[in-house]
Amino acid sequence: MIPLSLTLSAFGPFAKEVTLDFKNIKNNIFLITGPTGSGKTTLFDAISFALFGKASGLSRTPDDFKSDFADEKTPCFVEFEFALKDKIFKIKRFAPYVKTTNKNTSRVISSKAILTLDSGEVIDNLKAVNAKIEELLGVNERQFKQIVMLPQGEFKRLLEAKSDEKQIIFRRIFSTEQIDEFTNILKLKSKELTDYTTSAKNTIFALLQSVLGSLADAELEAELRKSEPSIQKSLELLGASIKVQQGKLLELESVRTNLESSCKELTLELESTERLNSKIQERAALLSQLELLKQSEDVIEKAKSDVIKYRAAKDLQPQERLLSDKQTQLEQLKTVLLKETQQNSALSLELDALKSELAVQVQKSEQIKLYEQTIPRLEALVDDFKICDDLKVELAEIKIQKAKSKEKLNLIILSEQWLEIKAQIDTLKLQESSITQIKNLLQTFKKLHQKHQMQKENYSADYKLFLEQQAGFLAQTLNDAAPCPVCGSTEHPKIAVLPAKHLTQQMLEALKTALEETAQNLHQIQLKLQELFNALHSAGMFSFEFSDIFANEEQINLTHQKLTLNCHGLELKEQEIKQQVNVLFPAENLLKNKEFNLEIVRAKHEEQVKTDTRLELQVEALTADLKAKEERNKSLYPQVSSAEEIVNQISKLKAEINAHEAALKELAGLLEEKQAAFLKSESLIKLHNQNITELLAQIESESVKFKAAYQSVGFASLEEYKTALVLNCTAIEAEIAEYESKKREVLTKLSVLKEDIGANTFSKDLNMLKAKCKESSDALATCQKECIDLSATIEICLRTKNKVKTVWQQIEKNNNLCYKTNELYRLASGQNSAKLSFERFVLSSYFDLIIEIANLKLREMTMARYKLQRKLEKNKRHSSGLDLEIMDSFTGKPRDVSTLSGGESFKAALVLALALSEVIANFSGGTHIDTMFIDEGFGTLDEEALDCAIGVLMQLKNTGRMIGIISHVSELKDRIKDKLIVSATQNGSYAHFLLS
Amino acid sequence: MKILHTADWHLGKTLAGYSLINDQAFILHNLKKLLKEENIDILIIAGDIYDKSVPSIEAIRLLDNFLYEVTTETNVKVLAIAGNHDSAARLAFGNRLYQSQGLHIIGEFESTLPKLTFADDFGSVNFFFLPYFSLEKAMHVFDLKFKNLSEAFTAIINHNKPNIKTNERNILIAHGFFSYFQQVKNAFSELDVIDSELPIGGMDIIDIGPAEFFDYIALGHLHCAQKVAKDHIRYAGSLLKYSIAEAAQNKSVTIIELKEKGNLKVKTQQLATLHDLCVISGFIDDITQNPQKYVHNPADYIFAKLKDNNVVDGMFRLRQVFDNVLGLSVAANEDINFDAVINKELKQDISGMFKMFFKELTNNKLDDEYLTIVNDVIKDLNK
Incomplete structure (x- = not known):
């Protein structure tokens, strides 16, 4: 049961409506704190009131709940919403209050309660609501207070409660009703088994009684009459008396066998006498029979003779048949002959027809012969046509060839031209190049010439200088008196001055060589030029002479100009030729791929022309031929224009010929056939006639024979013979046989009987024998009956004995089970030495568990000093009680719980309540108490104990339980995060959550 | 500069009914001697000076004497902050008056941490005081909503960062449950904690990360002397063994020699105590007959884990042999899963x-x- 929300209205110190939402509390502990008198305990009261209609403490009653702070109009109610096993319930309860009406009379409005279930169903009957709440929670108000709340000052309740009270609580919590159920079922089973035993015993006695009647056993009777008959003894007695009866049976048996044998003898005798008598009687009968038979002998004889006659007739039958056969044959043959003659006449008619037809065909063959002659001629004509066509084709081909060759010829001509031109161009080019060469050379010559001239000048100048130098040198060496080496005078008026430029001999020499070189070069060039000019001249280009070209510069220039002009002219010519080349472009392409030279081309040209002419001739010949043939054909067959028509005609003719031949063949064949058939038929007719005559003769002879035969046998006429055949032979024969056999039978029987009977005679003492026999058999029957009765009785007794035995065994078996079940039941129900019932045991073991868990916490809280344990009753190994006591480890002796101090007893109560709630939480089934409220109590602890207590609270596993603590202890305020703060004002109290 | 870092004195504490005031007086006397011997410059007391919000008279007297003697007989400057056991306002009474004597006790938490600067050979050393603060107090002081204490701590550090010159040496004094990791189980593997140091209903561990840049962080709250992942972040540990769970811990004070920035040496120094607290284990007969086998000083605080299953008058017998018996447990009470x-x-x-x-x-x-x-x-x- 987890609280979800609580609404109070005019309840206790809460004047107005206050709603508290518990859903936001995340941790499992919350603290309700506030000053004294603010209304902390009232909140618990509210929950308790909402659920049960009572306050949480004894001293308060619901009547006191209505808040004096609130006015009369405000209703006093508590609405409590809680979750139970994931289902949400809401209960609203109104407190009773006194209402004063206008007339100053007071009315007590009693309490109302409305419960809304998780399904939405609403219960508002007060009693029903209370009952439902108790059902849902599983505890009533008292128990609720003991488990769920530890109210202020009353927390010791559970600790000090008596065993029985604890048992009631625990039973509800741990739903040990099942155990109760268990015990009950054990009880039922045990009862069942004992009942079974008694009923089985009764059955046994009934059986024994039933058997008693037939046994007449006094001992057994006596035994059974006892109040507690021993079944064992009864069985023994029964067995004994059965044995006695069995002895009796044996005696009777022997008597019976004796009687049986005597009876048998008598019967045998009786039988033999009877048999004899019967045989004698039989013989008499047989004799009379024989007499009768003798009387009918005559008839039998007649029948025999008839039979003989029949036999004879039968013998003759085949002959007769033969005769008739032959006659029928004759008839047949006659009909055949008729048919044949008919056929014959038909055939002859056919034959005539065929012959006429054949004549017709023969006439036709004349015409055919004509056809045959025309065919080869036509064929020849066809050939001619064919040849004509061939020729035509050939002609066309040749024409094509001609055209081709013409083309080729053209090409060749073109290529010839091109080649010629090419040659021309080449020569022109050569000339051009040589001219340019000459030009260039001329240029160089010019230059060189110039150079040469210059050099010459320089040299001469230099030489002069040199000379002057020499003069100068000499002049220097001159003295006035010395003679001049040159002229020899001694006066030197004009002394040569040394030129500025100093020249040596070597330099002069160098200049000279240079000059000579240049001259050489010039000469060479001149020679070259001469060569070239000669070449050109021979080619016919120049008209002017060579030698006067190099005379001077002017002339060189002139030559130069002329050459240029020539060149120019050549160029022009080149252009022209180039144009021509363009015309001949295709030829160029053709020849590009192959290296033709003019000769080959020319040769080809000639060849081609030859072929051309050849072809021409051919064409002429063919056309002439063709024309002639065509003319001829036209003359022969003017209407025929093509070979095809002729071919068709030929085939037509051929076909006709073939048809004619075929027809002839056919006819010939048919004729042959028919003739053959005709001849055959004639011969057949002849044969048939022969046969007929033969047959007639045979018939005659046969009939004569036959007559003789039947007459010899005894038949006067054919009719007699026929009547004789009509006889029903088999029946008569059967009669005869029967008679004979009967006779035989009787005779044999008689002979047998004779033997059997012998000399004996009819006996008359039969009756006496019969009576004797009967007597003896009667006696036997009674004896037998007695035997049967006795054995039946014995059988019944034995069966009964066996039944009793089996039932007895079952009882024995059952006994064991019964005993054990009974024992278990007694153990479970507490009828045992320890006076401990199963339920109590279970409860006490749960209680032990609770105590164990409580001790874990108590150990911590009291530093292992205190330990809870169950009070052990004196001299009992096992305590059934649920009373508690405290074991103090300091003294090592246990003492009652009530001896604990306030703080210590709070600790014990706290741990017990915590342990209980933990066990309940882990226990599936039973009540679902997962909330706990502790109202004060922590204030009774000193700081060490408080520390321990808080430590214990800390260890509570977070299993979804909620623990609400009311305390003003400041340490708790610090340590517990979620708080519900109740504050008191002049107008009443307020409460609100302060969550972490 | 030499700094002695201590914390968690819990003056006035009683253990199993025994008042530890004499042991505390003895060790404080030795502490004073140590201060003189080691030439300590600064004494840091990082919170939980008193055991209760309203301490006992003996505890007040003891602290009064000690602080007076230290401030008059030595030049040691005392820097103290309030812890979760102290009542901040009561402890810091007269703080402004003490300052001139070299005694600084910061009790109430403020958003701007009080800063105290001392100079040494290497420059200035700044001390920042961060007394114990609760989430509500932090939210109230900053007027902001914090989800948990770590967030609050980060906000505090960030708020004070402008005031901290990172080129100088800075020391933070704080009291709380600091760890390098946010996770509880990691914290437990990292730190030595006893059960009573855990908060109820939620683990509010503060991540020390944001304050890592301090040269030294002097922490108080955990009773075992230890470092928090780094050498410069330390808990001094309590002066004495204050519970049976601490019996195995070595109690000490931490001495820090602070040279230039980046150079600090840390050592722990044990102090002599009046009594030791130990847990002895054995059979009652053996223990009572041969007490010296188990314990040197029979006056020590003894908790006896008896191996016998049940002992009659165990306490009485032990008290014959030992002066101070905290309690006993018997083997039958052993831990059950x-x-x-x-x-x-x-x-x-x-x-x-x-x-x-x-x-x-x-x-x-x-x-x-x-x-x-x-x-x-x-x-x-x-x-």
Whole structure:
């Protein structure tokens, strides 16, 4: 049961409506704190009131709940919403209050309660609501207070409660009703088994009684009459008396066998006498029979003779048949002959027809012969046509060839031209190049010439200088008196001055060589030029002479100009030729791929022309031929224009010929056939006639024979013979046989009987024998009956004995089970030495568990000093009680719980309540108490104990339980995060959550 | 600069009825000696100075004496903050008056952390005081909504960042449940915590990450001296062993030698105590006959885990031998696995329970014949 929300209205110190939402509390502990008198305990009261209609403490009653702070109009109610096993319930309860009406009379409005279930169903009957709440929670108000709340000052309740009270609580919590159920079922089973035993015993006695009647056993009777008959003894007695009866049976048996044998003898005798008598009687009968038979002998004889006659007739039958056969044959043959003659006449008619037809065909063959002659001629004509066509084709081909060759010829001509031109161009080019060469050379010559001239000048100048130098040198060496080496005078008026430029001999020499070189070069060039000019001249280009070209510069220039002009002219010519080349472009392409030279081309040209002419001739010949043939054909067959028509005609003719031949063949064949058939038929007719005559003769002879035969046998006429055949032979024969056999039978029987009977005679003492026999058999029957009765009785007794035995065994078996079940039941129900019932045991073991868990916490809280344990009753190994006591480890002796101090007893109560709630939480089934409220109590602890207590609270596993603590202890305020703060004002109290 | 970092004095605490005031006086005396010997410059007390909001008279007297002696006999500056056990306003009474004497006690939490600067050879050292704060207080002070304490802490650091010169050395003094990780289970693997240090109803662990840039963070609240992932973030631990769960811890104070920025040396120093607190385990007879085998000083606070199943007058006997017995437990009270117990017991079905019942009464196992009967009955029951 987890609280979800609580609404109070005019309840206790809460004047107005206050709603508290518990859903936001995340941790499992919350603290309700506030000053004294603010209304902390009232909140618990509210929950308790909402659920049960009572306050949480004894001293308060619901009547006191209505808040004096609130006015009369405000209703006093508590609405409590809680979750139970994931289902949400809401209960609203109104407190009773006194209402004063206008007339100053007071009315007590009693309490109302409305419960809304998780399904939405609403219960508002007060009693029903209370009952439902108790059902849902599983505890009533008292128990609720003991488990769920530890109210202020009353927390010791559970600790000090008596065993029985604890048992009631625990039973509800741990739903040990099942155990109760268990015990009950054990009880039922045990009862069942004992009942079974008694009923089985009764059955046994009934059986024994039933058997008693037939046994007449006094001992057994006596035994059974006892109040507690021993079944064992009864069985023994029964067995004994059965044995006695069995002895009796044996005696009777022997008597019976004796009687049986005597009876048998008598019967045998009786039988033999009877048999004899019967045989004698039989013989008499047989004799009379024989007499009768003798009387009918005559008839039998007649029948025999008839039979003989029949036999004879039968013998003759085949002959007769033969005769008739032959006659029928004759008839047949006659009909055949008729048919044949008919056929014959038909055939002859056919034959005539065929012959006429054949004549017709023969006439036709004349015409055919004509056809045959025309065919080869036509064929020849066809050939001619064919040849004509061939020729035509050939002609066309040749024409094509001609055209081709013409083309080729053209090409060749073109290529010839091109080649010629090419040659021309080449020569022109050569000339051009040589001219340019000459030009260039001329240029160089010019230059060189110039150079040469210059050099010459320089040299001469230099030489002069040199000379002057020499003069100068000499002049220097001159003295006035010395003679001049040159002229020899001694006066030197004009002394040569040394030129500025100093020249040596070597330099002069160098200049000279240079000059000579240049001259050489010039000469060479001149020679070259001469060569070239000669070449050109021979080619016919120049008209002017060579030698006067190099005379001077002017002339060189002139030559130069002329050459240029020539060149120019050549160029022009080149252009022209180039144009021509363009015309001949295709030829160029053709020849590009192959290296033709003019000769080959020319040769080809000639060849081609030859072929051309050849072809021409051919064409002429063919056309002439063709024309002639065509003319001829036209003359022969003017209407025929093509070979095809002729071919068709030929085939037509051929076909006709073939048809004619075929027809002839056919006819010939048919004729042959028919003739053959005709001849055959004639011969057949002849044969048939022969046969007929033969047959007639045979018939005659046969009939004569036959007559003789039947007459010899005894038949006067054919009719007699026929009547004789009509006889029903088999029946008569059967009669005869029967008679004979009967006779035989009787005779044999008689002979047998004779033997059997012998000399004996009819006996008359039969009756006496019969009576004797009967007597003896009667006696036997009674004896037998007695035997049967006795054995039946014995059988019944034995069966009964066996039944009793089996039932007895079952009882024995059952006994064991019964005993054990009974024992278990007694153990479970507490009828045992320890006076401990199963339920109590279970409860006490749960209680032990609770105590164990409580001790874990108590150990911590009291530093292992205190330990809870169950009070052990004196001299009992096992305590059934649920009373508690405290074991103090300091003294090592246990003492009652009530001896604990306030703080210590709070600790014990706290741990017990915590342990209980933990066990309940882990226990599936039973009540679902997962909330706990502790109202004060922590204030009774000193700081060490408080520390321990808080430590214990800390260890509570977070299993979804909620623990609400009311305390003003400041340490708790610090340590517990979620708080519900109740504050008191002049107008009443307020409460609100302060969550972490 | 030499700093001594301590916390969680819990002056006035009683343990199992024994007042520890004398032990606390003894160790504070030794602490004063240590301050003199080590030439400490700054003493940091990082919260939980008193055990209760309204401390006992002896506790007040003890603290009064100590602080007076330290401030008069030495040049040590005392920097203290209020913890969750202290009452902030009461503890910080007269703080403004003390400052001139070198005593600074910051009780109430403010959005701007009080800053105190001292100079040493290497420059200035800034101390920031962050006393214990609750989520409500933080939300109230900032007028903002925080989801958890970590968020509040981040906001505090961010708010104060402009005031912190990161080129200088800065030290933060704080009191709370700080960890490097947000996850509870990681925190537990990381830190040594005893149960009473856990908050109820929710784990509000504060992520120390945002404050990592401080040169040293002096923390208080957890009673075991330890570092929080990094060497410069430490809990000093309590002065004395204050519960049986702490019996195995080594108590110490932390001394920090602070040189230039980036250079600090940390060491722990144990102080002599008047009594030790230990848990001894053995048989009652052996313990009472040979107490010296288990404990050096019979005056120590002893918790006896007796191996006997039940002892009569155990407490009385122990008190003959030892002066201060905190309590005893017997072997029969050994830890039981809750889940195993509850599952075993409750998951029994009727036939199982009946078997147990049968065994209990007749001391025999339920043989096959009986078993078939029982199964039949159960079958009928289920119909």
